[in-house]
Amino acid sequence: MKLKRLFTAILSAALTLSLCAMPAMAEGATTAGTTGTTRLADGTPVWESGKTGSITIHKYEYNPASTTTAQQGTGAEGEAAPTDAKPLGGVTFEIYKVQNEEWLKAYYGGQAAATGQDFSKIDASKYYSKDSATGAITVNGNKIDTVTTATSGTDIGVAKKDGLDFGLYLVVETSAPDKVTSPVDPFLVSVPMTRIADTTTTNKLTDWIYDVHVYPKNSTAYGQITIEKKGYTGGGSEVALAGVKFKLQKQNGANWTDITANDSNRSTYDLTTDTNGKITIAGLSHGDYRIFEDAYSGDSANKGYILDAEYHTFTVQKDGQIKVGENTATPNATIQVANHRPDMKKEVYNGTGWTQDAQYGVGDTVPYKITIEVPKNIEKLSTFTVTDTPTGLKDNVGSIKIKDNTTALMSGTDYTVAAEGTDGFKIAFKLDSATVKAYAGHTVTITYNAVVKDTAAVGGNGNSNNAKLEYTNKINTHDSSAAPSTNTIEDSAVMYSFGIKVVKTAENGTTALPGVVFDLYREAKTGETPIVNAETVKKAGLDSTKSWILVKSGLTTDASGIIDTSDSNNATNYTHGLANGDYYLVETKTVKGYNLLTKPVEVKLNVTATTTWQKTNVYDASGNLVKHGTVTSTTFTNANGDATKTELAVAKVVNRKGFTLPVTGGFGTLLFSGIGVLLVLAGVGVLFSLKKKSNRA
Numbered sequence: 001m002k003l004k005r006l007f008t009a010i011l012s013a014a015l016t017l018s019l020c021a022m023p024a025m026a027e028g029a030t031t032a033g034t035t036g037t038t039r040l041a042d043g044t045p046v047w048e049s050g051k052t053g054s055i056t057i058h059k060y061e062y063n064p065a066s067t068t069t070a071q072q073g074t075g076a077e078g079e080a081a082p083t084d085a086k087p088l089g090g091v092t093f094e095i096y097k098v099q100n101e102e103w104l105k106a107y108y109g110g111q112a113a114a115t116g117q118d119f120s121k122i123d124a125s126k127y128y129s130k131d132s133a134t135g136a137i138t139v140n141g142n143k144i145d146t147v148t149t150a151t152s153g154t155d156i157g158v159a160k161k162d163g164l165d166f167g168l169y170l171v172v173e174t175s176a177p178d179k180v181t182s183p184v185d186p187f188l189v190s191v192p193m194t195r196i197a198d199t200t201t202t203n204k205l206t207d208w209i210y211d212v213h214v215y216p217k218n219s220t221a222y223g224q225i226t227i228e229k230k231g232y233t234g235g236g237s238e239v240a241l242a243g244v245k246f247k248l249q250k251q252n253g254a255n256w257t258d259i260t261a262n263d264s265n266r267s268t269y270d271l272t273t274d275t276n277g278k279i280t281i282a283g284l285s286h287g288d289y290r291i292f293e294d295a296y297s298g299d300s301a302n303k304g305y306i307l308d309a310e311y312h313t314f315t316v317q318k319d320g321q322i323k324v325g326e327n328t329a330t331p332n333a334t335i336q337v338a339n340h341r342p343d344m345k346k347e348v349y350n351g352t353g354w355t356q357d358a359q360y361g362v363g364d365t366v367p368y369k370i371t372i373e374v375p376k377n378i379e380k381l382s383t384f385t386v387t388d389t390p391t392g393l394k395d396n397v398g399s400i401k402i403k404d405n406t407t408a409l410m411s412g413t414d415y416t417v418a419a420e421g422t423d424g425f426k427i428a429f430k431l432d433s434a435t436v437k438a439y440a441g442h443t444v445t446i447t448y449n450a451v452v453k454d455t456a457a458v459g460g461n462g463n464s465n466n467a468k469l470e471y472t473n474k475i476n477t478h479d480s481s482a483a484p485s486t487n488t489i490e491d492s493a494v495m496y497s498f499g500i501k502v503v504k505t506a507e508n509g510t511t512a513l514p515g516v517v518f519d520l521y522r523e524a525k526t527g528e529t530p531i532v533n534a535e536t537v538k539k540a541g542l543d544s545t546k547s548w549i550l551v552k553s554g555l556t557t558d559a560s561g562i563i564d565t566s567d568s569n570n571a572t573n574y575t576h577g578l579a580n581g582d583y584y585l586v587e588t589k590t591v592k593g594y595n596l597l598t599k600p601v602e603v604k605l606n607v608t609a610t611t612t613w614q615k616t617n618v619y620d621a622s623g624n625l626v627k628h629g630t631v632t633s634t635t636f637t638n639a640n641g642d643a644t645k646t647e648l649a650v651a652k653v654v655n656r657k658g659f660t661l662p663v664t665g666g667f668g669t670l671l672f673s674g675i676g677v678l679l680v681l682a683g684v685g686v687l688f689s690l691k692k693k694s695n696r697a
Contacts, residue, residue: 047208047210052163052166053192054160054161054162054163054164054191054210054211054212055095055161055164055171055189055191055212055214056077056158056159056161056211056212056213056214057093057147057158057159057160057171057214058079058081058157058158058213058216059087059088059158059215059216059217059218060081060082060086060157060216060218061085061086061088061179061220062081062084062085062086062217062219063219063220064084077211077213079213079215081215086157087149087156087157088176088180088220089150089151089152089156089157089177090148090149090176090177091148091157091159091173091175091177091180091218092146093146093147093148093159093171093172093173094143094145094146094171095144095145095146095147095161095169095171095172096141096142096143096169096171096172097141097142097144097164097165097167097168097169097170098139098140098167098169098170099167099168100165101167103168104167104168108194122188124170124185124186124187125186127170127186127188128170128172128186137172137174137186139170139172141170144161144169145161146174147159147160147161165191166191168188168190169188169189169190169191170186170188170189171186171187171189171216172186176218177263177285178250178263178285178316179220179221179285179286180218180219181218181220181221181286181318182218182219182318183218184216184217184218187214187216189212189214191210191212192208192212193208193209194208220264220285221286221318221320222263222264222316223284223285223286223316223317223321224280224282224283224284224320224322224331225280225281225284225314225322225333225334225335226280226333226334226335227246227278227279227281227335227337228277228334228336229241229244229278229337229339230277230336230338230339231277231302231305231338231339231341232338232339232340232341232375232376232441233342233343233373233375234342234374234375234376234441234443235373235374235376235441235442238338240276240277240278241277241302241339242273242274242275242276242277242302243272243273243302244272244273244277244293244295245271245272245294245295246272246292247291247292248271248281248289249289250288250289251287251288251290256290262283263283263285264282267283269281271291284316284322286316286317287315288314288315289313289314289315289316290313290314291311291312291335292309292310292476292478293308293309293339294309302339303487303619303622304341304619304623304624304625305339305340306339306340306375306381306471306472306473306474306475307339307473307474307475307477308337308338308339308380308475308476309474309476309477309478310475310476311476312335313325314333314335317329338376340376340377341375342372342374342378342384342469342471342489343373343489344370344371344372344386344467344469344489344491344627346368346369346371346465346467346491346492346493347368347369348367348368348369348465348494349366349367349368349369354369355493356493356494356611356628357494357609357611358493358496359495359496359497359579359607360452360497360577361452361497361578361579362453362454362456362497362578363451363452363454365449365451366393366450366451366495367447367448367449368447368448368449368450368493369445369447370388370445370447371443371445372386372446373443374439374440374441374444375440375441376440376441377440378429378437378440379431379436379437379440380472380475380476381431381471381472381475382472382484383472383484383486384428384429384431384469384471385428385429385470385471386426386427386429386446386467386468386470387420387424387425387426387427387467387470388420388424388425388448388465388466388467389420389421389423389424389465389466389467389468390423390424390450390463390465391456391457391463391464391465391466392457392463392465392495393423393453393495394450394451394453395423395424395425395448396449396450397417397419397425397448399447399448400417400425400427400448401448402414402427402444402445403444404439404444404445405442405443407435407438407439409429409433409435409436409439413430413433413435414429414430414433414436415427415428415430415433416430423450450465452495452497453576455576456495456497456576456577457497457577458498458499458565458647459497459498459499459566459634459636459645460634460647461494461630461631461632461633461634462495462496462497462609462634463496463497464492464493464494464630464631465492465495466491466492466630467490467491467492468488468489469488469489469490470488471486471488472484473485473487473622487622487623487624488624489624489625489627490624490625490626490628490629491627492613492631493628494611496607496609496634496647497576497578498566498577498578498579498580498636498648498649499564499565499566499577499578499647500520500563500575500578500583500585500603500605500648500649500650500651501562501563501565501642501645501648501649501650502518502557502562502563502585502650502651502653503561503562503650503652503653504557504562504563504653505561505652505654505655506594506654506655506657507654507655507656507657509654512557512560512561513557513561513591513594513655514557514560514561514591515556515557515589515591516587516591516653516655517554517555517556517587517588517589517590518563518585518586518587518588519550519552519554519555519585519586520555520565520575520584520585520586521542521548521549521551521583521584521586521600522549522551522581522584523546523549523581523582524547524548524549528547530548530549531548531550532548532549540586540600541586541600542584542586551575551578551583552565552575555572555585556572556573558570564645564648565578565648566647566648578605579605580606580607581605582602582603582604582605583602583603583604583605583649584602584603585600585601585603585653586600587601587653587655591655593657593658594655594656594657595656595657597653601651601653603649603651606639607636607637607638607641607647608636608637608638609634609636609637609647610634610635610636610637612631612632612634613628613629613630613632614628614632615629616628
């Protein structure tokens with residue numbers, strides 16, 4: 001009886017909750033056993049012959065506090081696990097038979113002397129050995145089967161082996177999820193076994209349990225890591241990037257498996273950065289991980305960043321500590337992930353500085369500047385091009401210069417230039433150039449000139465000239481079959497041209513004078529070759545100390561006495577657009593009966609344009625940014641503007657009638673000549689009469 005109680009006590013110890021090593025445990029409610037008719041030597045009823053039994057393993061994840069008291073089980077079904085214990089699926093056990101039924105009968109009947117059995121081997125460690133280097137366990141027994149606790153359904157954490165012959169079995173935990181810090185020690189199970197007695201019941205040892213339930217527990221540890229997403233535009237300062245989606249994977253042999261749920265509580269991960277650009281990932285079991293960004297979501301402000309799917313690896317150690325690279329393991333590590341993007345701005349020179357719009361006239365040379373914020377990861381890109389498509393102008397490709405604050409790029413070596421359409425160009429940066437790589441994070445300017453064509457729009461919404469930066473938007477995508485994709489940033493600058501309206505009337509201010517002809521002049525700009533000679537300047541009454549350009553000759557008033565230089569339907573008067581400045585009208589022909597003007601008429605063209613753009617910092621679904629787009633409306637302010645076309649400067653010119661003089665060779669001339677002859681003759685007659693009187697005297 002002492003041996004029987006010894007074995008029961010040992011089994012009880014093996015089936016007890018351990019707070020440290022977590023050995024196997026059978027605990028809980030009472031289940032009635034089956035009483036046999038055959039009795040052992042000490043009078044204890046033996047089990048029924050010819051039956052079989054089973055072992056049911058209820059596996060739990062359990063991390064009790066150090067002050068928690070271990071609970072003892074009974075080996076029966078229906079044990080109540082601690083409230084904070086969680087079923088643990090995916091744990092594999094091997095079941096070995098280490099003693100047969102006869103040995104078990106002898107043990108329970110206390111017949112050691114009669115049978116010659118060695119009951120000293122009741123300790124589980126007597127039946128296996130463990131390799132100190134590898135931890136591999138070798139069992140001295142016959143392997144019956146391998147079972148694994150369920151990972152889904154209503155029996156999560158449960159594994160059962162039916163049809164077991166009576167005897168003594170060793171149960172060995174061979175594998176468990178990575179979150180398990182260490183396996184339970186191998187434990188013994190007697191099939192059948194007597195119900196373990198409690199402190200108040202004395203006859204439990206007469207009750208046999210054929211279906212034995214054990215409740216081994218494992219301690220677990222989890223790691224936690226924080227991903228911090230930062231964005232950089234060119235070489236600018238960092239900003240938090242919200243709405244960036246990541247994928248988390250765990251190494252499984254040679255493969256990587258997507259991890260989508262917390263291994264501790266099975267809650268689904270939200271692997272999208274919050275408003276602070278962070279993701280905190282808890283409940284990570286032991287193992288090697290990698291995380292990489294997968295896509296952008298709702299925050300459109302971040303779509304222009306280059307998606308970089310570079311792997312960022314880390315390890316969760318057995319104790320839950322996180323190790324990133326060569327850094328010291330910490331309870332909660334932070335991995336900083338950077339994204340980069342370029343930016344671009346297009347401007348036009350307005351005579352005093354760089355701005356979004358300016359005014360010029362046909363034939364003028366217009367300076368443009370494109371400013372680019374080069375991303376820090378430019379050497380990882382496969383495409384980085386700038387395309388300029390002017391409207392109403394023609395780019396001078398030979399004037400292109402590209403440089404940062406110190407270093408200029410060389411055409412052909414660092415970039416190539418090709419024609420784009422009829423009037424534009426396309427610059428392709430050579431991303432393998434050492435100089436281009438050195439531009440990473442720098443501000444680069446592209447300057448060039450364009451000439452205003454005679455097809456440029458006058459007034460209206462001007463001539464909006466577009467520049468487009470195209471760049472690779474995904475790198476390290478891990479999919480070699482994926483087609484390259486790009487984003488674009490577009491920006492525009494608008495060039496305006498204006499006109500002059502001449503209103504020609506008689507001195508009453510209302511009578512229109514059609515058919516009056518003018519030449520239009522302006523002073524030559526610095527560096528501009530004058531095209532008017534000195535004799536013409538003097539004849540036109542212009543300042544002979546200045547150089548002059550003849551803008552248009554033969555401007556002629558229509559039936560309403562009007563000249564509109566912006567009217568493209570009137571080839572005689574259309575000047576293809578004028579820039580702000582001082583202009584001079586020289587009248588070369590007037591209406592019969594009116595005097596020609598004796599000096600030029602000065603016209604001041606000073607128009608201010610207020611522009612409304614179509615888009616401002618708008619991203620499309622693909623992450624393309626349109627910074628200004630096209631002009632939708634323009635308001636012109638002009639002190640001497642026309643009521644309906646404010647982009648015109650109005651010059652009101654009055655002609656006055658002259659004196660009516662006789663025509664040379666007409667009748668009036670003969671009459672006066674005759675009268676003169678008669679007067680001469682009369683005078684001669686008077687002289688002769690006076691002389692006769694003198695002689696008589």
